[in-house]
Amino acid sequence: MTKTRSLLRSILYVPGANARALEKSDGLAADGIIYDLEDAVAPEAKGPSREKLREHLAASRFPGLKIVRINPIETREGTEDLLMARGSGIDAVLLPKVEDGDMLEAAARALDEMDAPAGLRLWAMIETPRGIARAEKIARKGVRGRLSAFVVGTNDIRLATDIQPDAGRTELLPWLMQIVLAAKANGLYVLDGVFGDLRDGEGLRLECAAGRRMGFDGKTLIHPAQIDPANAAFGPSEAEIGEAEAIVAAFERPDNAGRGVIQLDGRMVERLHLTQARRVLLRRDEIATRSFETPSNDA
Numbered sequence: 294m295t296k297t298r299s300l301l302r303s304i305l306y307v308p309g310a311n312a313r314a315l316e317k318s319d320g321l322a323a324d325g326i327i328y329d330l331e332d333a334v335a336p337e338a339k340g341p342s343r344e345k346l347r348e349h350l351a352a353s354r355f356p357g358l359k360i361v362r363i364n365p366i367e368t369r370e371g372t373e374d375l376l377m378a379r380g381s382g383i384d385a386v387l388l389p390k391v392e393d394g395d396m397l398e399a400a401a402r403a404l405d406e407m408d409a410p411a412g413l414r415l416w417a418m419i420e421t422p423r424g425i426a427r428a429e430k431i432a433r434k435g436v437r438g439r440l441s442a443f444v445v446g447t448n449d450i451r452l453a454t455d456i457q458p459d460a461g462r463t464e465l466l467p468w469l470m471q472i473v474l475a476a477k478a479n480g481l482y483v484l485d486g487v488f489g490d491l492r493d494g495e496g497l498r499l500e501c502a503a504g505r506r507m508g509f510d511g512k513t514l515i516h517p518a519q520i521d522p523a524n525a526a527f528g529p530s531e532a533e534i535g536e537a538e539a540i541v542a543a544f545e546r547p548d549n550a551g552r553g554v555i556q557l558d559g560r561m562v563e564r565l566h567l568t569q570a571r572r573v574l575l576r577r578d579e580i581a582t583r584s585f586e587t588p589s590n591d592a
């Protein structure tokens with residue numbers, strides 16, 4: 294089975310301590326799961342949760358991306374988490390509270406020393422004032438050592454800064470865009486923070502749509518009911534698919550062969566739009582495969 298690695302529309306946190314949630318997670322239509330051993334697990338439950346997760350991953354048939362969020366690697370728990378994660382067949386290890394390139398380098402070195410598979414990636418939480426301020430430096434240094442994605446931790450950012458953003462996250466936007474830019478400048482994926490109000494479906498829809506407009510690849514989620522709205526917001530819409538098909542068809546017409554720029558329905562369309570259109574259609578096809586692999590979402 295080939296994994297659709299570029300699909301990161303919906304990435305669900307599943308607490309490593311919650312057996313019921315772990316069991317349920319295998320059948321969900323999220324593009325990825327972050328199995329959490331950090332914030333979602335109480336201090337006294339760290340060891341047992343790690344063991345439960347080890348067993349779960351050995352048997353899991355979840356077809357999307359699998360990520361484990363570990364405790365800080367400078368702690369004993371974090372080192373144990375990393376040891377468990379490196380042999381568990383997952384796609385990436387998510388490091389909490391990354392504040393400089395050295396933290397990534399230390400994690401990459403530890404993985405090398407543990408003979409972790411070369412394809413095992415690092416993801417970095419950007420969720421502290423220093424992390425935000427240094428996001429570009431972190432991204433630049435990290436891409437030389439396994440880093441492939443930034444994950445924004447909006448709850449920790451709120452806690453550490455006393456920022457009280459409005460419903461549209463107006464006050465947070467400069468920081469979010471700084472993280473997005475740092476990721477884009479270095480070829481990293483970037484995922485938006487969680488939406489905490491489980492009863493506010495409209496609020497979630499609006500925040501997903503805003504995240505998409507800002508250039509995020511997808512959203513991190515806390516509940517199965519949030520998966521479908523995120524998939525809808527970050528996947529190409531029917532309108533985008535229709536437009537992409539029209540652009541591809543237009544460039545395929547014999548009278549447009551060899552032309553760099555054409556007119557389509559009163560708008561200028563260049564070859565860069567053709568590249569973009571092909572990307573949209575590729576995502577459409579990936580999504581079709583992905584939905585086929587996980588038909589059940591009974592959350």
Ligand code: COA
Pocket residue numbers: 305306307308313314315317318329332333487515516517592
């Ligand atoms: N992953 C998988 N399954 C989940 C889930 C999750 N994140 N959150 C809830 N579920 C399951 C529940 O187990 C329940 O299953 P069941 O009805 O088959 O027994 C079902 O979905 C409905 O859950 P619900 O009763 O609405 O919520 P809850 O009270 O059980 O849980 C939270 C609410 C917030 C505690 C839970 O969603 C959660 O722990 N989310 C993740 C938190 C986290 O990881 N935070 C750290 C990163 S910010």
Ligand code: MG
Pocket residue numbers: 332389390418420446449
């Ligand atoms: Mg955090």
